[in-house]
Amino acid sequence: MRAVYVTSFEMPCRLEVWNDALKPDIDDNKKVLVKVHAAGVNSIDKGIATGQFNRLHINPPFIPGLDAAGIVEVAGGDVTKFKPGDRVYIFSRKMGSFAEYVSVEEDEVRHLPGNVSFQQGAVLATPYLTAYRAIVHRGKAQRGETILIHGASGSVGLACCQIARTLGLRVIGTASTREGENLVRENGADSVFNHKTPEHVTQVLDATGGKGVDLIVETTTSLNFEGDVKMSAANGRILVIGRGPGHLQTPLAGLMPKELDVKGVGLITATKAELEEAFDFIEHNVKTGSLVPLVGRQYRMEEASLAVQSLGKSNGILGKQILNICQG
Numbered sequence: 001m002r003a004v005y006v007t008s009f010e011m012p013c014r015l016e017v018w019n020d021a022l023k024p025d026i027d028d029n030k031k032v033l034v035k036v037h038a039a040g041v042n043s044i045d046k047g048i049a050t051g052q053f054n055r056l057h058i059n060p061p062f063i064p065g066l067d068a069a070g071i072v073e074v075a076g077g078d079v080t081k082f083k084p085g086d087r088v089y090i091f092s093r094k095m096g097s098f099a100e101y102v103s104v105e106e107d108e109v110r111h112l113p114g115n116v117s118f119q120q121g122a123v124l125a126t127p128y129l130t131a132y133r134a135i136v137h138r139g140k141a142q143r144g145e146t147i148l149i150h151g152a153s154g155s156v157g158l159a160c161c162q163i164a165r166t167l168g169l170r171v172i173g174t175a176s177t178r179e180g181e182n183l184v185r186e187n188g189a190d191s192v193f194n195h196k197t198p199e200h201v202t203q204v205l206d207a208t209g210g211k212g213v214d215l216i217v218e219t220t221t222s223l224n225f226e227g228d229v230k231m232s233a234a235n236g237r238i239l240v241i242g243r244g245p246g247h248l249q250t251p252l253a254g255l256m257p258k259e260l261d262v263k264g265v266g267l268i269t270a271t272k273a274e275l276e277e278a279f280d281f282i283e284h285n286v287k288t289g290s291l292v293p294l295v296g297r298q299y300r301m302e303e304a305s306l307a308v309q310s311l312g313k314s315n316g317i318l319g320k321q322i323l324n325i326c327q328g
């Protein structure tokens with residue numbers, strides 16, 4: 001089969017397409033073999049491909065990729081929920097989705113709602129699960145609260161906007177381009193400001209009548225934390241999903257007067273039950289049309305390096321980058 005491989009940990013990452021990769025087997029009866037139509041390209045794939053994030057302690061060569069959508073080719077004898085021909089999307093703990101076929105555990109597979117394409121399905125796992133984990137599990141958001149989503153035009157940011165709107169929150173977003181601002185507004189934000197200008201701090205405070213926001217989803221903590229403390233309402237929660245460049249310089253004394261909570265968000269830490277709950281919420285709301293996964297730039301397998309390298313650059317990201325793998 002054809003597959004994209006990490007052959008060495010390099011910066012910037014360099015991925016290769018192999019035309020003679022071994023097609024995986026369902027080496028036990030609980031596994032499902034999926035023919036991949038499209039794979040989502042996530043920031044974490046960049047960390048994995050460059051050796052920055054090696055939680056599986058895996059060495060090259062290996063096939064990266066956590067998210068994908070496609071069709072079940074083979075279901076093991078003990079698999080109860082899936083059969084060959086089912087349209088599915090996956091969230092693979094052991095990676096391997098940047099390939100024509102991937103073998104995954106049954107609990108890593110979900111039925112793809114009928115109203116979305118394979119490309120949209122490839123956007124559903126990591127971005128929406130992270131957004132749900134931040135807003136619901138960690139943020140404990142309540143209807144009527146106000147949330148600021150920093151980096152709202154990115155893939156996690158757009159998922160956050162849609163989920164927050166669905167939950168009845170008032171949404172404020174940030175983006176650095178006019179197209180990004182428009183997209184964030186179309187996806188649920190009442191107001192959108194530019195995170196590249198320091199004025200966004202006073203703009204957010206003005207938009208909340210000086211009270212500040214109850215929750216902040218923060219993608220670029222090292223650059224924005226000082227402003228986040230200023231923009232937070234009393235008892236606000238700052239949800240850290242991304243680190244940003246360099247180190248945090250901000251003194252923490254600002255947290256005390258407003259009794260702010262700073263919470264880390266780690267999708268990797270979610271339990272199976274929490275993931276199940278998040279998947280159920282996502283699928284229900286995709287079916288009703290409240291959540292609409294947005295596909296950004298689409299790449300061919302040969303362009304995988306380009307797709308992964310483009311992540312994390314502030315370039316007016318619009319939706320999620322995907323790799324198109326098998327056609328038809």
Ligand SMILES: NC(=O)c1ccc[n+]([C@@H]2O[C@H](COP(=O)([O-])OP(=O)(O)OC[C@H]3O[C@@H](n4cnc5c(N)ncnc54)[C@H](OP(=O)(O)O)[C@@H]3O)[C@@H](O)[C@H]2O)c1
Nearest residue numbers: 043151153154155156176195242266267312314315316317
């Ligand atoms: N903790 C977890 O479990 C978890 C899971 C998934 C992802 N993440 C992290 O979440 C972050 C976002 O991932 P993603 O996939 O959404 O990335 P993405 O699609 O590349 O989007 C990045 C976003 O960040 C924005 N941005 C750039 N500079 C910014 C700044 N100074 N302040 C605020 N926003 C800024 C970009 O906007 P412009 O292009 O308009 O500047 C863009 O909207 C990454 O750091 C990723 O590692 C964490």
